[in-house]
Amino acid sequence: MRTIGSAITGSIRGEHPIAGGGNGERRPAALIFLVLLWLSLLVAIGVLITLIVTIIVEGQGQFSWRLFTEYPASSPDRAGARPAILGSAWVIATTAVMTIPLGIAAAVHLEEFADKKNWFNRFVELNVQNLAAVPSIVYGLLALAFLSMLGVRDKNIVIGGALALSLLILPVIIIATREALRSVPSEIRQGSLALGATQWQTVWRQVLPSAVPGIATGSILALSRALGEAAPLLVLGALVFVSFDPNGILSGYTTLPIQIFNWTGRPQEGFHQLAAATSVLLLVLLVVMNGLAIFIRNKFQKRW
Amino acid sequence: MTDALRDDSGEADMPALHLQARAEAAFLPDEPRGVIQCENVDVYYGNFRAVTDVNLKFGLHEITALIGPSGCGKSTLLRSLNRMNDLIDGARVEGQVLFRGEDMYGKKVDPIEVRRRIGMVFQKPNPFPKSIYDNIAYGPRVTGMRVESMDDLVEEALTKAALWGEVKDKLKQSAFGLSGGQQQRLCIARTIAVKPDVILMDEPCSALDPIATVKIEDLMHELRQEYTIVIVTHNMQQAARVADRTAFFTALADEGTGDRTGILVEYGKTTQIFEHPVDQRTEDYISGRFG
Numbered sequence: 001m002r003t004i005g006s007a008i009t010g011s012i013r014g015e016h017p018i019a020g021g022g023n024g025e026r027r028p029a030a031l032i033f034l035v036l037l038w039l040s041l042l043v044a045i046g047v048l049i050t051l052i053v054t055i056i057v058e059g060q061g062q063f064s065w066r067l068f069t070e071y072p073a074s075s076p077d078r079a080g081a082r083p084a085i086l087g088s089a090w091v092i093a094t095t096a097v098m099t100i101p102l103g104i105a106a107a108v109h110l111e112e113f114a115d116k117k118n119w120f121n122r123f124v125e126l127n128v129q130n131l132a133a134v135p136s137i138v139y140g141l142l143a144l145a146f147l148s149m150l151g152v153r154d155k156n157i158v159i160g161g162a163l164a165l166s167l168l169i170l171p172v173i174i175i176a177t178r179e180a181l182r183s184v185p186s187e188i189r190q191g192s193l194a195l196g197a198t199q200w201q202t203v204w205r206q207v208l209p210s211a212v213p214g215i216a217t218g219s220i221l222a223l224s225r226a227l228g229e230a231a232p233l234l235v236l237g238a239l240v241f242v243s244f245d246p247n248g249i250l251s252g253y254t255t256l257p258i259q260i261f262n263w264t265g266r267p268q269e270g271f272h273q274l275a276a277a278t279s280v281l282l283l284v285l286l287v288v289m290n291g292l293a294i295f296i297r298n299k300f301q302k303r304w
Numbered sequence: 305m306t307d308a309l310r311d312d313s314g315e316a317d318m319p320a321l322h323l324q325a326r327a328e329a330a331f332l333p334d335e336p337r338g339v340i341q342c343e344n345v346d347v348y349y350g351n352f353r354a355v356t357d358v359n360l361k362f363g364l365h366e367i368t369a370l371i372g373p374s375g376c377g378k379s380t381l382l383r384s385l386n387r388m389n390d391l392i393d394g395a396r397v398e399g400q401v402l403f404r405g406e407d408m409y410g411k412k413v414d415p416i417e418v419r420r421r422i423g424m425v426f427q428k429p430n431p432f433p434k435s436i437y438d439n440i441a442y443g444p445r446v447t448g449m450r451v452e453s454m455d456d457l458v459e460e461a462l463t464k465a466a467l468w469g470e471v472k473d474k475l476k477q478s479a480f481g482l483s484g485g486q487q488q489r490l491c492i493a494r495t496i497a498v499k500p501d502v503i504l505m506d507e508p509c510s511a512l513d514p515i516a517t518v519k520i521e522d523l524m525h526e527l528r529q530e531y532t533i534v535i536v537t538h539n540m541q542q543a544a545r546v547a548d549r550t551a552f553f554t555a556l557a558d559e560g561t562g563d564r565t566g567i568l569v570e571y572g573k574t575t576q577i578f579e580h581p582v583d584q585r586t587e588d589y590i591s592g593r594f595g
Binding site for chain 1: 386388391393416417419420421423424426428430431432433442443446447491494495498
């Protein structure tokens with residue numbers, strides 16, 4: 001606060017004390033805005049915490065190793081999510097194998113080789129951006145149509161689910177990879193080319209290795225999105241009572257979100273608790289994956 | 305060594321040359337034995353003509369400096385000498401750039417091969433995010449050079465770039481751990497490793513401190529025995545210190561459109577350019593009256 005004395009003696013601008021000299025941060029409008037920002041943040045965090053606490057409280061009775069070892073059963077006290085955990089693992093692994101190489105290849109082409117002035121390339125680019133915003137159930141329908149076209153009768157197979165999820169996250173991986181490639185400074189490319197390296201060598205030996213942390217981060221985040229998806233798999237008929245371990249890409253399966261969905265729909269309270277416990281498990285998995293992504297990003301971040 | 309005297313602060317008798325350079329200048333032939341030769345070269349970016357009608361010979365085992373005010377096209381011209389300009393959308397060269405008498409932009413010429421023969425060092429040191437060793441070995445590996453011992457080649461390149469003593473115990477460490485000046489010498493070593501004929505340097509010292517600058521300049525004098533060097537510099541004292549010949553460029557505004565384009569004003573031995581410039585514009589520039 002400026003004292004009266006200093007206000008009088010400090011008539012020359014340079015003599016004003018800095019403290020309390022200008023109070024732009026304390027004007028009413030700024031204060032109100034600040035309070036509003038804090039409120040928005042509180043609401044968002046409040047809702048999140050409520051959700052998490054609710055499911056933890058509800059699910060705590062059912063949170064035991066049984067969840068990992070047992071198969072679904074007619075009684076909630078004997079039921080577990082083992083096939084759903086394994087099913088999620090199978091589907092996500094298959095999705096990763098199908099999508100990551102394809103997504104990286106597409107991004108490398110678009111970013112490093114494609115003529116950006118060509119109308120077709122610009123069209124593809126625009127579409128990739130738009131595809132990332134398409135609702136996931138549409139990809140489920142697309143996969144369903146595709147599998148029907150191939151004459152696959154039983155569409156509730158790992159590869160079918162992985163196909164739908166691949167379509168879903170392919171644009172995300174392409175966009176993330178392009179970002180990572182773009183963040184590699186052009187000096188590195190020029191340095192390589194000036195030594196007589198071909199463009200292919202430059203991409204393969206300089207640009208891609210430098211972009212790996214960004215690509216890994218983007219891919220993990222995309223996969224964690226796929227892990228939480230239920231809608232496209234439901235369209236493919238994954239809502240079944242699975243009491244066996246999936247054992248291949250043609251095997252039937254269920255996944256964690258579908259298992260949760262399934263149990264939530266049951267009338268018995270015990271199943272609701274089981275669903276809550278499985279939700280906690282899914283949340284932990286997602287936090288671990290996102291944590292891994294953040295770890296990779298920080299650990300391998302390049303400072304040019 | 306008179307390192308301390310050779311900083312960038314500007315000497316009082318600015319155009320006067322270093323004694324060493326003066327002595328070397330005495331042996332310089334009047335006409336350069338051209339390794340690279342520009343004949344009526346225009347460089348365009350799309351419809352914009354960045355450089356107009358340059359005729360220039362870069363002499364074998366000589367250091368040629370390209371000087372001039374910003375926007376005079378000297379860097380553009382340099383980048384067209386090893387087809388690095390090809391990488392910029394819409395860039396094209398008209399006229400002929402001859403390398404040992406062969407048109408560099410000819411249909412059968414592979415730009416990759418051109419760049420292998422004519423290396424380039426950039427303004428900002430740009431080591432690869434790899435170890436010091438791998439930075440040097442990268443060029444020979446990608447160009448498929450027959451190398452008997454990569455270790456020897458790395459040592460040779462680093463020695464020639466006056467860096468071996470400083471890094472020989474940390475070859476496996478990241479190149480990013482080096483200082484800016486060391487990084488720039490690493491980039492020079494990396495260029496030497498593919499055994500080019502010509503080294504193009506685009507303001508190689510502009511990001512470096514005076515002491516690192518002196519080291520690079522000394523290095524250029526050493527390298528001149530084996531390589532032909534073309535250097536773009538903003539620093540006239542640097543041109544006076546290192547170059548055998550100097551080409552002065554300026555930007556000329558088109559009277560009709562107002563577009564500015566770079567032209568070669570004067571080219572000659574560095575002693576002549578700095579002491580007896582023929583063109584008034586050269587004299588104005590080197591005496592600090594414009595630019």
